[in-house]
Amino acid sequence: MKIERLSAKVEDYLETILRLSETPRGARTGDIAAALNVQPSTVSAALKSLTEQGLLNYEPYGVAELTPKGRHVAEEIAGRHVGLLRFFTDTLGLTPEESEVTACGMEHDVTPLVLDRIALLGEFLRSHPELNEKWRAVRSTAKGERPPGVESGLDELPPGVRGVVLSVDVGAALRKRLVEMGVTPGVLIAVERVAPLGDPIAVEVRGYRLSMRKAEAAKIRVKWRPGLI
Amino acid sequence: MKIERLSAKVEDYLETILRLSETPRGARTGDIAAALNVQPSTVSAALKSLTEQGLLNYEPYGVAELTPKGRHVAEEIAGRHVGLLRFFTDTLGLTPEESEVTACGMEHDVTPLVLDRIALLGEFLRSHPELNEKWRAVRSTAKGERPPGVESGLDELPPGVRGVVLSVDVGAALRKRLVEMGVTPGVLIAVERVAPLGDPIAVEVRGYRLSMRKAEAAKIRVKWRPGLI
DNA sequence: CAAGATTATTTGACCCTTCAAACATTAGCA
DNA sequence: TGCTAATGTTTGAAGGGTCAAATAATCTTG
Ligand SMILES: [Mn+2]
Ligand SMILES: [Mn+2]
Ligand SMILES: [Mn+2]
Ligand SMILES: [Mn+2]
Numbered sequence: 001m002k003i004e005r006l007s008a009k010v011e012d013y014l015e016t017i018l019r020l021s022e023t024p025r026g027a028r029t030g031d032i033a034a035a036l037n038v039q040p041s042t043v044s045a046a047l048k049s050l051t052e053q054g055l056l057n058y059e060p061y062g063v064a065e066l067t068p069k070g071r072h073v074a075e076e077i078a079g080r081h082v083g084l085l086r087f088f089t090d091t092l093g094l095t096p097e098e099s100e101v102t103a104c105g106m107e108h109d110v111t112p113l114v115l116d117r118i119a120l121l122g123e124f125l126r127s128h129p130e131l132n133e134k135w136r137a138v139r140s141t142a143k144g145e146r147p148p149g150v151e152s153g154l155d156e157l158p159p160g161v162r163g164v165v166l167s168v169d170v171g172a173a174l175r176k177r178l179v180e181m182g183v184t185p186g187v188l189i190a191v192e193r194v195a196p197l198g199d200p201i202a203v204e205v206r207g208y209r210l211s212m213r214k215a216e217a218a219k220i221r222v223k224w225r226p227g228l229i
Numbered sequence: 230m231k232i233e234r235l236s237a238k239v240e241d242y243l244e245t246i247l248r249l250s251e252t253p254r255g256a257r258t259g260d261i262a263a264a265l266n267v268q269p270s271t272v273s274a275a276l277k278s279l280t281e282q283g284l285l286n287y288e289p290y291g292v293a294e295l296t297p298k299g300r301h302v303a304e305e306i307a308g309r310h311v312g313l314l315r316f317f318t319d320t321l322g323l324t325p326e327e328s329e330v331t332a333c334g335m336e337h338d339v340t341p342l343v344l345d346r347i348a349l350l351g352e353f354l355r356s357h358p359e360l361n362e363k364w365r366a367v368r369s370t371a372k373g374e375r376p377p378g379v380e381s382g383l384d385e386l387p388p389g390v391r392g393v394v395l396s397v398d399v400g401a402a403l404r405k406r407l408v409e410m411g412v413t414p415g416v417l418i419a420v421e422r423v424a425p426l427g428d429p430i431a432v433e434v435r436g437y438r439l440s441m442r443k444a445e446a447a448k449i450r451v452k453w454r455p456g457l458i
Numbered sequence: 459c460a461a462g463a464t465t466a467t468t469t470g471a472c473c474c475t476t477c478a479a480a481c482a483t484t485a486g487c488a
Numbered sequence: 489t490g491c492t493a494a495t496g497t498t499t500g501a502a503g504g505g506t507c508a509a510a511t512a513a514t515c516t517t518g
Contacts, residue, residue, distance in 0.1 A: 009475070029496055042476055044497050049474090061483060061496060092346040094289055105338025114331050117321040120371050124364055127389050135353055142349050238505070258466055271506055273467050276505090290466060290513060467512070474504085482497070484489095488490090 008108040011077045012036060014055060015047050017064050026063040082109040083115045091122040093139045134158055141224045153218040155201065158227035159191045163222030170219045175211075178220075182206040189222060237337040241265060241308045242275050243284060246293050247303035255292040309336040320351045322368045354381045363387050370453045382447040384430065388420045392451030399448045403441075407449075411435040418451060 006014075016035045020027035029047065044226045047064055052057040055070030065166045066074055081103050088099030110118075125132045137158030140150065157163045165187050168178060183189065183205055192202040192209065235243075245264045249256035258276065262269045276293055279285040284299030295303055310332050317328030354361045366387035370378060386392045394416050397407060412418065412434055421431040421438065429440045 007474075030494090033399075038475085039477060040496060041478080041498080045475080048497095088343065092343065092350065094343065094346060098340060098342060102338055102340060102343050106335045109331055111327060111331060111335025113322065113327060114317065114321065117323060117368070117371060120367065121321065121364070124367050124389065128360070131357070134357075135350070138349065138353050139346070142346060238506075257462095267505085268507055269466060270468080270508080274505080277467095462514070462516085462518105463489080465513080467510100469508100469510075471508090472506080474506105475502100476504105477502080478500095480497100482495100484493100485493070486491100486493080488492100 006073065007202055009046075010050065010053075010055075011073070011108055012054055012104070013043075013050060014066070014074040015077040015081065017056070017066060018071065018078055021064075021066065027065070028063060029141050032064070062111070077107060080110050080115055083119055084110060087118045087122055091125060135192055137161060150224040151221060152224070154191065154203065154220040154222050155214050155217040156191065157189075157224065158192050159193060161190065162225040163189050164225060165189050166221040166223055168220050181208050181210050183220065188225070189220075191217075235302065238275075239282075239284075240302070240337055241278065241333070242272075242279060243295070243299055243303040244306040244310065246285070246295060247300065247307055250293075250295065256294070257292060261293070306336060309339050309344055312348055313339060316351055318348045320354060322365070363389070366390060379453040380450060381419065382454070383418065383432065383449040383451050384443045384446040386418075386420050386451050386453065388422060390419065391454040392420050393419050393454060395450040395452055397449050399445055403445055410437050410439050410447065417454070418449075420446075 013032070013036070016032055017027040018065050020031050020035070025031065029040050029043045030046075033043045036043070044060075047056065047058045050064075050070070051058045055067055055073065056064055057067055058064045084103035084106055085099050088102060089096060089122075090092045125135055138160075138161055151166065154163065154165075165183060165185050167185060168175060168183060172179065178184075187205060189203060189205045192204050200213055201217050203210050203212060203217070241259070242265070245261055246256040249260050249264070254260065258272045262272045265272070273289075276285065276287045279299070284294055284296055284302065286296055287293045313332035313335055316327050317323045317331060318325060319434050321328075323331075327406075354364055367390055370390050380395065383392065383394075387438075394412060394414050397404060397412060398416055399407065406426045407413075416434060418432060418434045421433050429442055430446050432439050432441060432446070
């Protein structure tokens with residue numbers, strides 16, 4: 001059995017036919033054309049060629065059916081497609097649309113090993129809930145995410161994400177201490193570390209490090225800033 | 230300025246020319262052909278076409294030089310190339326060779342947003358040293374990684390990675406308890422959670438959960454197994 | 459400087475993918 | 489059952505990318 005590298009187009013035809021085969025209508029010329037955004041006449045030609053290559057059973061005006069060989073290839077591609085898709089949506093948090101087109105573009109170049117590692121990384125993050133939460137928070141401050149400028153109390157600013165101080169609604173005593181440390185509206189601030197029970201919180205501002213109670217931090221309003229510290 | 234989508238091939242020519250431009254020889258037909266694995270006659274044709282598209286200044290028997298427009302595109306592609314490359318080598322831990330060809334294949338489909346997120350994820354992992362270590366450990370047990378079977382004390386088995394017990398060198402009292410729980414050579418074992426200071430360690434074996442001191446765990450030798458739990 | 463060697467281009471051809479237009483078949487309905 | 493609309497195929501043409509062989513320019517060296 002020859003192992004010749006199939007073109008990206010051929011792979012896309014097979015993947016599409018596989019998907020359509022699973023519908024009651026089966027894989028028909030018109031549906032394939034619509035799915036791949038080409039003219040029906042182009043599909044006719046492709047179907048003929050795929051049949052000659054032993055990947056498909058098709059006769060004019062009929063329904064395309066994958067041969068075992070064709071099905072094998074198609075499932076392979078479909079696997080790469082969903083592997084990448086999952087990474088883009090679940091791990092990177094991208095929209096289904098962007099994930100879809102990017103996955104379908106890249107699926108033709110991804111090797112089994114690369115796919116495997118990508119899946120492993122996704123699993124790794126998901127298997128560490130606290131880390132995954134942190135990553136999601138960081139991600140939510142990234143470019144292209146909406147809403148881009150979340151506002152919250154300083155206590156909810158995820159460690160590792162920068163924030164801009166909006167207001168400081170604390171008592172006079174703490175306020176004095178904070179002002180001395182430079183915690184004033186407009187300044188960049190970050191949470192360094194949160195103790196196991198969420199209290200106290202280590203905060204960094206203008207190069208200083210200070211510690212405060214969670215309840216106090218909650219009274220400092222911040223706006224999240226894109227990017228890591 | 231028209232924003233027509235350039236073909237992957239054209240992007241590769243531009244990227245290659247950019248790289249070669251930075252060498253003392255400059256970008257010559259033969260060198261481009263060697264880099265892209267095509268015949269010189271093919272390059273001649275491509276160079277002519279690129280020049281007509283205003284991406285290149287080239288005249289027969291000369292040295293190819295990018296126009297501002299061509300340089301802009303080339304730098305864009307080169308950026309995607311290295312962005313992906315870094316992800317594959319640094320974050321996924323793949324070989325330079327595999328990373329190189331995969332990056333060069335995928336670079337034509339990656340959007341700025343996807344690239345950005347990928348870079349952010351890499352930064353995120355690197356900015357959390359303890360997590361990054363854990364990830365590297367998990368990675369090292371994955372398919373395609375060598376050496377595949379690291380051996381260490383149970384205390385060094387990263388949470389989320391399976392291990393096979395090799396030997397149990399503890400005192401009689403603990404040994405009895407462990408044997409009752411099923412911790413015997415050959416059994417699959419995993420570390421569930423490590424307390425903040427690394428002690429005690431929650432271990433899972435044969436469906437049971439038990440807690441032990443780090444010092445004790447160190448005396449249980451294990452061989453790391455591929456894949457997550 | 460004048461071969462001869464090296465490097466590059468031109469030419470003619472091929473394959474792949476696509477389209478529009480003309481033609482053929484099939485399906486749905488009266 | 490037959491007619492029309494919907495669907496599918498054929499044909500002819502184009503563009504992109506590639507190669508081998510023939511041809512041309514440039515470089516190197518005695
Ligand atoms: Mn695809
Ligand atoms: Mn796909
Ligand atoms: Mn490339
Ligand atoms: Mn590249």
